[in-house]
Amino acid sequence: MEEFLDAVRFYRDQNPDIASRFDQDFALVLSMIRERPLLGTPHRHGTRRKLFPRFPYAVIYTIGVAGTVVYAVFHQHREPEYWADRLEPFRPG
Numbered sequence: 001m002e003e004f005l006d007a008v009r010f011y012r013d014q015n016p017d018i019a020s021r022f023d024q025d026f027a028l029v030l031s032m033i034r035e036r037p038l039l040g041t042p043h044r045h046g047t048r049r050k051l052f053p054r055f056p057y058a059v060i061y062t063i064g065v066a067g068t069v070v071y072a073v074f075h076q077h078r079e080p081e082y083w084a085d086r087l088e089p090f091r092p093g
Helices: 002-014 016-035 084-090
Strands: 048-051 057-064 067-075
Touching: 002 016, 002 067, 016 048, 016 057, 016 067
Parallel strands: none
Antiparallel strands: 048 057, 057 067
C-alpha cells in the first residue's frame, strides 16, 4: 500500500532504526489480524481497525469469506476517512 511505503520513507529519512521499528509493528499487526481477525475494534463502514503498538498508525480491514482484506494503513491524526471510497463496491446498498 502506498501510504505504508510513504510512512516507511518518512521514518527512514528521520532515522533508519525508526523505519525498521515501524516495519516491525506493521508486520506484527498483520500477523495479529491474520491469526485473530476479530482482534481489531469495529470501525466505520463495516471495517475493523487495529492500532500499531508504537506508532500513531492503524490498519483498516474487513473480514470476509475469502479472508482478511486490508484497505488502508493510515496516520490516525490525518484525514481519517480518506480510505472510505475504497469500500464503495463493498458497502451494503
